Amino acid sequence: MGTVTTPAASAGPEAGSPVFSVDGLWKVFGPKAGRVPGDPGLAALDPAALRARTGCTVAVRDVSFDVRKGEVFVVMGLSGSGKSTLVRCLTRLIEPTAGSIAIDGEDVRAMDRARLRELRRHRAAMVFQHFGLLPHRTVLDNVAYGLEIQGMGRSQRRAKAAEVVAKVGLEGMEQRRPAQLSGGQ
Structure with missing residues (x-):
């Protein structure tokens, strides 16, 4: 499970406008993956038929959502359903195949490496249930770790x-x- 938490008081959009805005986001793995979202016939195929016909696998299929200032937005689903891939696409740790992502109105897909690095350090980060936690640190110190890195x-x-x-x-x-925590905590 991934959680996107937006700052309660940050510079950026006016109250009520989205901090994260995702529209029609796709991540397709495989040869010529970019043709899948744009072809209604391919996009409508079930996973097995799409894999058989194109060799592609859809990890994120036409996802759209907005997250507003101060809101906690949770991504939930079964193992293998694309949660981690979706969250990684938000900051382009994985390149999306199609769709748009904006953070505070700025087009994430148009950002160069330097701007992405700044975004990841100061505006958007992710913590996964197990792999991103430092076992020798407390819950509080794990949560504060990114701020420590920022100085x-x-x-x-x-x-x-x-x-x-x-x-x-x-x-x-x-x-x-x-x-000392359960998986859901």
């Missing part, structure tokens, strides 16, 4: 991390280690 002072980053921990329902568990 934010200890007391300020811990205060910001505590707000996020409370927002996602983990208040009271700040001093636990990842191994």
Whole structure:
């Protein structure tokens, strides 16, 4: 499961406008993947038929959503359903095949490497359930880690991390280690 949490008070769009805006997003793996989203006949095929006909696999199929300032947006689904691929596409850790992604109104798909690096460091990051957690750090320090990398002072980053921990329902568990949490936590 991935979670997109938007800052409650940040520079950017006016209240009510999306921080993340995703429209018609596709990620297709395989030869000539780009033709699948644009061909209604191919796009309508079930996974087995598409794989047999084209050698392609669709990981993200025509996804659209908006996430507004202060909102917590959760991506849920079965194992292998494309959650991680979708979240990786948001910051182009994986290149989308088709569709648009905007963060604070800026076209993510048009960003160069330097701008993407800045986006990933300061505006959008992801933490996966198990693989992104540092086992020797507490919940609070894991959440604050990105702010530490940015150079934010200890007391300020811990205060910001505590707000996020409370927002996602983990208040009271700040001093636990990842191994002391359930998978859903």
